[in-house]
Every structure is written in C-alpha cells, then in structure tokens.
Amino acid sequence: MLGTSIFLGEDLNNTVKKNLLSMKKHGFIGIFSSLHIPEDESAHYSKRLKVLGEWATELEMDVMVDISGSVLSKVGLSLDRPQEILAIGIKGIRIDYGVSNKQISDLSHFMKVSLNASTLTETDLVELKREGANFNHLEAWHNYYPRPETGLDKENFTKKNQWLKQHGFRIVAFVPGDNILRGPLFEGLPSLEKHRYSHPLDAAIELLIDCLVDDIYIGEPGLKKKTQKQFQSYFIKETMLLFAEPEQQSIYATLAVGLHQNRWDAARDVIRSADARLKKIDDIIPEYSLNRRKGSITIDNQIYGRYMGEIQICLTDLSRDKKVNVVAQIVSEDLSLLKWCKGGQSFEIMLNK
Incomplete structure (x- = not known):
C-alpha cells in the first residue's frame, strides 16, 4: 500500500485537500498524521483531526494517527473509547510511547494498531500474546527522522525486518517527499538515512525489494505531479516512467x-x-x-x-x-x-x- 502524510499544525484548506485528491488519484490510499500537540493548540488540532477523518471517509482512505501518552485526551478522545476514534474516520493508532501492552492488546480488538518497528522486543511480543492481542490488527511501523544523520542504517533495518517478518508483522516505512518539505529543518523525512535526498520512487523500490517492507508512506505531505505519475505508473501499470x-x-x-x-x-x-x-x-x-x-x-x-x-x-x-x-x-x-x-x-x- 502507498500512503502520504498530512500534518495538523496548519489549517486543512482547499489546497491541502486538492493535493490529497491528486495523491489518491495516483494510487495513494493511506494517510499518516501525528497528534503531538502544543499546549495551546488543542482546539485547532481537534477540529482538524475531524476534518481529516471526514476527508478520509469521503475519499475511502485509511488514516493512521501517531500518538504518545495521554495526548488523545487533549482532543477529547481516549484509548478506552475506541468506538469514538473510529467514528470520526480514524482507522488506526500508531503507538509511540506511554501506552501499556495491555492497552495495546485491548485496542487491537477494535482497530489497527501500529507498533514502533525499531523498538519492539521479544518481551513485548510475549506480553501482547499473554494479554490476548489480536495480531491480525497489529503492524510494525518504522519512524521517519527529520534531523540529518539520524536515520536508520539499511543493514540493521533489514535485519530487524527479518525478525518482524518471522513474527508475521506487516512492515511500514517512510521515504522523503520532493515537493513541500516539512519544517522546521526541511531535510526530508526518511526512515533510512541513505534516502534523505533520494528520488522518492527509488527509495520506495529499495525498501520493497531489498528491505522486506510492505507499505510505503511519503513522510512529507505530497509529491511533485511528475513524481505522482511515476508512482502510479510503477505500482499500478508496472511500468517505470x-x-x-x-x-x-x-x-x-x-x-x-x-x-x-x-x-x-x-x-x-x-x-x-x-x-x-x-x-x-x-x-x-x-x-x-x-x-x-x-x-x-x-x-x-x-x-x-x-x-x-x-x-x-x-x-x-x-x-x-x-x-x-x-x-x-x-x-x-x-x-x-x-x-x-x-x-x-x-x-x-x-x-x-
């Protein structure tokens, strides 16, 4: 699956929706967003999250939202009430930190839950199994890394993915965009450091062919139109444009x-x-x-x-x-x-x- 990113730090205006429509047209069906909310921005984030859910429902796209700790409470939601999360169009939650394996297990019976692929351990798997997690709803997502020189090494990344595959996980990773880069650093949002300034399609193919990744998300909110055409051509028409x-x-x-x-x-x-x-x-x-x-x-x-x-x-x-x-x-x-x-x-x- 291919996905793009939309961040909630700015208004979700017609330009943002037009770009999302274009990405969907070219084969992108997933949306990643983040709920790391500044203290004085809760009301804005709550409104934008609902708008994003409405867009995703309208376009038949799946939204995965990154959270940590009690951040959901800032927008009036709770992991203890997963039906309310689903009701606004959010299909999955990416767990970063501050959430117990018991909570993850409970949540997995209602929606898709993505775990941190790089930090997941054997101990976590034992606990999740003991708590009765629905592993059909669990995925392993790697982070993206805004700061240069902090992205992952390909060899270790692939070894970790081999271990994740042995345990049946679907693996997701990020490649940089090439249109509007996300601030404040504007240095791309890749999972692998070697991809920081790469052509997004080149990076995506390497993750799929060499690194056992299943789904590719663009770290930034979109791609140049010509790059969108190249993704569509390769993944839908099986032709390199x-x-x-x-x-x-x-x-x-x-x-x-x-x-x-x-x-x-x-x-x-x-x-x-x-x-x-x-x-x-x-x-x-x-x-x-x-x-x-x-x-x-x-x-x-x-x-x-x-x-x-x-x-x-x-x-x-x-x-x-x-x-x-x-x-x-x-x-x-x-x-x-x-x-x-x-x-x-x-x-x-x-x-x-």
Missing part, C-alpha cells in the same frame, strides 16, 4: 518516446528496448557523434546494419560511436531509477515539456 530532455542536435528524439520493455537477457551497460528494431521505420541517418553519458537515450543508425533502430538507455558512461545517435538524455533526478529496470521490466520514455 522516465522523463527525458531531447538532444538539440538530433531529429530523432520522438522515436524513443513511448512504451518499451527491457530485454529479458538484460545487458550490463545499457537498457535495450526489446521490440524497437521490429518497428517499421525510415532509415536513421548518422548524426554528429556524441559521448554517451549515463542516461543517454540512443538509436542505432544505418551504419549499424540490422541493428538500425535499436533504442537503448546507457547505464554507464560510454564512448561516442559513429553508429549510434544520441537523441535524448534522462533527466538527472531520474537516473537513480535506471537500476530498477531489470530484465523484462516495462518502461516508458516521456519528453519534458
């Missing part, structure tokens, strides 16, 4: 636009469009020879004989070749996505407007 800039010296850039599939016998140095040479095209005239940088989109010209028309994307820097026309360049922010175009992966090239 790549944006490119045309090479000004080439007249063939538009030939590379559209859907492709990397050959199943994937090459080391390039992504090869499996069916590009099967399309009927006019002769590709040799153009001014250019160095092929990582991300260069190329089309073999008539000097290459039967290879004429083959479309490739360079995975590494390659020297110029008079038999190969460089027609476009994958934009720099999308270069990290190329490594996930394995054999058989569908991909789409779209030129920036």
Whole structure:
C-alpha cells in the first residue's frame, strides 16, 4: 500500500485537500498524521483531526494517527473509547510511547494498531500474546527522522525486518517527499538515512525489494505531479516512467518516446528496448557523434546494419560511436531509477515539456 502524510499544525484548506485528491488519484490510499500537540493548540488540532477523518471517509482512505501518552485526551478522545476514534474516520493508532501492552492488546480488538518497528522486543511480543492481542490488527511501523544523520542504517533495518517478518508483522516505512518539505529543518523525512535526498520512487523500490517492507508512506505531505505519475505508473501499470530532455542536435528524439520493455537477457551497460528494431521505420541517418553519458537515450543508425533502430538507455558512461545517435538524455533526478529496470521490466520514455 502507498500512503502520504498530512500534518495538523496548519489549517486543512482547499489546497491541502486538492493535493490529497491528486495523491489518491495516483494510487495513494493511506494517510499518516501525528497528534503531538502544543499546549495551546488543542482546539485547532481537534477540529482538524475531524476534518481529516471526514476527508478520509469521503475519499475511502485509511488514516493512521501517531500518538504518545495521554495526548488523545487533549482532543477529547481516549484509548478506552475506541468506538469514538473510529467514528470520526480514524482507522488506526500508531503507538509511540506511554501506552501499556495491555492497552495495546485491548485496542487491537477494535482497530489497527501500529507498533514502533525499531523498538519492539521479544518481551513485548510475549506480553501482547499473554494479554490476548489480536495480531491480525497489529503492524510494525518504522519512524521517519527529520534531523540529518539520524536515520536508520539499511543493514540493521533489514535485519530487524527479518525478525518482524518471522513474527508475521506487516512492515511500514517512510521515504522523503520532493515537493513541500516539512519544517522546521526541511531535510526530508526518511526512515533510512541513505534516502534523505533520494528520488522518492527509488527509495520506495529499495525498501520493497531489498528491505522486506510492505507499505510505503511519503513522510512529507505530497509529491511533485511528475513524481505522482511515476508512482502510479510503477505500482499500478508496472511500468517505470522516465522523463527525458531531447538532444538539440538530433531529429530523432520522438522515436524513443513511448512504451518499451527491457530485454529479458538484460545487458550490463545499457537498457535495450526489446521490440524497437521490429518497428517499421525510415532509415536513421548518422548524426554528429556524441559521448554517451549515463542516461543517454540512443538509436542505432544505418551504419549499424540490422541493428538500425535499436533504442537503448546507457547505464554507464560510454564512448561516442559513429553508429549510434544520441537523441535524448534522462533527466538527472531520474537516473537513480535506471537500476530498477531489470530484465523484462516495462518502461516508458516521456519528453519534458
């Protein structure tokens, strides 16, 4: 599942809802929020939480709210009255600290409860089982880390996830956004430190493929429109959407636009469009020879004989070749996505407007 974040420190106005609508349209069905409330903001948070619940119900999205201690009482709710929490559209509670395993067990019979994936211990599991927790409603969520250098290490993160999987937990983690970063630091909100300045989709794929994560949430409230399209394309259409800039010296850039599939016998140095040479095209005239940088989109010209028309994307820097026309360049922010175009992966090239 994909999710986004909405924070209650500011008014939930039409702009916020419009952004949420866009995220839902592009495949995001979860909402994460937090109830760490300043002393003089209880009334505002109570109102905004209800608005968020109404939006989620309207859009058929699931809201998970992060709490600690007795913070729910500040907005007139209580863990002892879970029906009231559900009634305002909140589907789950993420427990941070200050809540006993007995309370968690009781709550798990009414709603989804997420536990801190990084701090959960064997002792906690024993206590939860003894208290009769409904493990079908328990999930393990990792934190996000606003301060640079404090995010988690991939190796230890993955080892902890292996342990969580052995106990049947669904695992959730965060990747940074790329649109409006959350203050006061504006340094991204990733679970893994290595993802702090990464392309959100690159980070998400790594968590899913390498780290045993099940659900991905964007730490910030939303993504750029083009990044939303990339998430939708990858997770719904199973196609990697790549944006490119045309090479000004080439007249063939538009030939590379559209859907492709990397050959199943994937090459080391390039992504090869499996069916590009099967399309009927006019002769590709040799153009001014250019160095092929990582991300260069190329089309073999008539000097290459039967290879004429083959479309490739360079995975590494390659020297110029008079038999190969460089027609476009994958934009720099999308270069990290190329490594996930394995054999058989569908991909789409779209030129920036």
